[in-house]
Amino acid sequence: MTDSSASSTYLPVGLPAPVPEPDGLSAPYWAGLREEKLRVQRCAHCHTWQFGPEWVCHGCRTFDPAWHEVAPRGRIFSWERVWHPSHPALAQATPYLVVLVELPHAGHVRMLGNLLGDPRQQIEMGAAVTGVFEHHADVATPYSLLQWRLST
Amino acid sequence: MTERTLRGQVAVVGVGESEYYRAGRAPDPEFKLLLKAVLAACRDADIDPADIDGFASFADDRNDAVRIATALGVKRLRSTTMQWGGGGGGCAAAVANGAAAIMSGMAQCVLVYRGLAQGQFGRFGQAAPRATISGDMAYQMPYGVLAPPQKFAMKVQRFMHEHGVRREALRAIALASYQHAQANPRAVMHGKPLSAEAYDASRWIVEPFRLFDCCMENDGAGALLLVAAERAKDFPHWPVYLLGAASGGDWRAAASPHNAPHYASANYSGVSSDLYRMARVSPADVGVVQSYENFTGGVAMALSEHGFFHPEEANDFLTPENLVAPSGKLPLNTSGGNLGECYVHGFELVIEAARQVRGESTSQAARHDVALVIGGPMVTPASSLLFGSEATL
Numbered sequence: 001m002t003d004s005s006a007s008s009t010y011l012p013v014g015l016p017a018p019v020p021e022p023d024g025l026s027a028p029y030w031a032g033l034r035e036e037k038l039r040v041q042r043c044a045h046c047h048t049w050q051f052g053p054e055w056v057c058h059g060c061r062t063f064d065p066a067w068h069e070v071a072p073r074g075r076i077f078s079w080e081r082v083w084h085p086s087h088p089a090l091a092q093a094t095p096y097l098v099v100l101v102e103l104p105h106a107g108h109v110r111m112l113g114n115l116l117g118d119p120r121q122q123i124e125m126g127a128a129v130t131g132v133f134e135h136h137a138d139v140a141t142p143y144s145l146l147q148w149r150l151s152t
Numbered sequence: 153m154t155e156r157t158l159r160g161q162v163a164v165v166g167v168g169e170s171e172y173y174r175a176g177r178a179p180d181p182e183f184k185l186l187l188k189a190v191l192a193a194c195r196d197a198d199i200d201p202a203d204i205d206g207f208a209s210f211a212d213d214r215n216d217a218v219r220i221a222t223a224l225g226v227k228r229l230r231s232t233t234m235q236w237g238g239g240g241g242g243c244a245a246a247v248a249n250g251a252a253a254i255m256s257g258m259a260q261c262v263l264v265y266r267g268l269a270q271g272q273f274g275r276f277g278q279a280a281p282r283a284t285i286s287g288d289m290a291y292q293m294p295y296g297v298l299a300p301p302q303k304f305a306m307k308v309q310r311f312m313h314e315h316g317v318r319r320e321a322l323r324a325i326a327l328a329s330y331q332h333a334q335a336n337p338r339a340v341m342h343g344k345p346l347s348a349e350a351y352d353a354s355r356w357i358v359e360p361f362r363l364f365d366c367c368m369e370n371d372g373a374g375a376l377l378l379v380a381a382e383r384a385k386d387f388p389h390w391p392v393y394l395l396g397a398a399s400g401g402d403w404r405a406a407a408s409p410h411n412a413p414h415y416a417s418a419n420y421s422g423v424s425s426d427l428y429r430m431a432r433v434s435p436a437d438v439g440v441v442q443s444y445e446n447f448t449g450g451v452a453m454a455l456s457e458h459g460f461f462h463p464e465e466a467n468d469f470l471t472p473e474n475l476v477a478p479s480g481k482l483p484l485n486t487s488g489g490n491l492g493e494c495y496v497h498g499f500e501l502v503i504e505a506a507r508q509v510r511g512e513s514t515s516q517a518a519r520h521d522v523a524l525v526i527g528g529p530m531v532t533p534a535s536s537l538l539f540g541s542e543a544t545l
Contacts, residue, residue, distance in 0.1 A: 015293060018285055086299035
């Protein structure tokens with residue numbers, strides 16, 4: 001990204017803030033990120049991992065799968081480098097990198113995040129990455145994101 | 153047991169469209185564009201608009217069937233169906249739903265339609281302004297994955313990685329669409345040819361997509377009319393028969409965010425086998441294909457999942473020579489499609505397939521008795537259909 005304005009976040013402020021649905025389905029996930037904990041659903045009955053969350057386990061149809069804290073590490077499953085901004089807040093922020101990270105120790109569930117560091121770097125499929133919690137506290141609706149950096 | 157099938161039971165007897173425009177350039181409101189498309193289809197079929205009694209559309213079309221029926225003085229409104237799901241995944245399913253209404257006696261004459269003037273409402277390439285987001289997009293928007301190019305580039309990148317698909321294969325798809333658009337006076341990109349060099353020099357939108365890998369944003373509308381096969385010869389044009397149709401998605405294909413088990417897929421493996429079974433044809437019988445280009449990479453996936461090549465063969469199959477009419481191995485998007493003709497959520501592709509079977513395309517394929525339409529790839533539900541001439545019944 002080209003914005004160097006002493007920002008502590010990878011992308012500039014102004015993108016939509018993530019909030020739980022009115023029914024609260026994803027509330028434990030977003031609350032977890034604010035506490036620097038990554039939580040993913042795992043069915044207590046059949047042990048199926050599930051992300052994103054749902055009110056029922058897709059494996060055995062038991063309701064209310066439990067939330068498990070998992071280590072924020074994984075592997076790059078896919079990636080993209082964005083050059084054309086689709087939001088006014090990103091007008092000066094391209095290029096930026098988005099990675100799809102797979103968590104082998106949590107049923108291979110996947111989640112999106114930005115890859116910290118040089119946005120023009122070469123990306124290797126399968127590269128190991130470690131999560132970095134990014135807090136957006138100074139906004140109307142405080143929230144936290146999970147970003148990624150290459151593991152050392 | 154009686155076979156339950158749409159094969160040969162329903163025919164397209166009229167097609168029509170509005171003029172096509174760049175987004176924001178249409179002089180008419182979206183609803184008026186749609187009415188012009190409907191009336192063009194009625195003229196083509198020599199059908200009195202008052203005799204339409206069924207309506208079918210997709211992608212939450214803003215142009216309500218009841219408003220159209222009221223505006224056109226429809227005498228007796230019967231079937232109204234809307235295919236679930238956004239985007240162009242439903243462009244073939246809407247035809248199937250209309251055909252099913254006729255087969256089941258719920259309607260006699262069904263209008264299938266799509267009106268889409270992006271210049272008058274939100275553009276798909278830009279996220280609507282909003283302070284908060286929840287659900288599927290909450291896991292994406294804060295990371296800058298806001299609009300379709302960013303959502304689908306991730307899938308295509310994985311597909312290219314798994315199967316060694318090169319950018320030249322995607323380029324061939326764009327070049328074929330643009331070449332066909334040069335022969336089509338309706339096409340927004342008519343008179344604007346694309347060279348391989350211009351494609352290569354175009355700017356990145358999101359890697360692996362360059363500008364010309366992405367569909368246009370347009371103002372336009374399309375319509376077609378269906379009747380039962382036994383009436384199909386009462387109209388001016390050669391009937392175009394529906395040979396088969398299928399829609400849906402693979403197991404947990406829509407698991408959010410980006411958690412589909414078979415991720416690097418256009419979501420057509422189950423749909424295509426249902427389609428070919430109903431139509432009783434194989435990929436080798438298909439003479440010409442219209443395959444929805446939200447992005448060229450989705451076309452590569454969708455064609456392979458409809459059995460034209462294995463993904464590992466994509467680089468050999470997807471060449472400009474193979475994809476252009478009249479005599480390429482598989483003429484593709486012969487009106488210019490979403491890249492070159494007009495982005496009407498793929499409905500212009502359905503119309504073009506009907507014109508191919510009639511022999512009235514501006515880029516007529518040598519083999520056109522069996523024409524395939526593949527709806528929006530990588531979305532759920534997806535859909536595809538096969539049209540055929542009388543000789544295929």
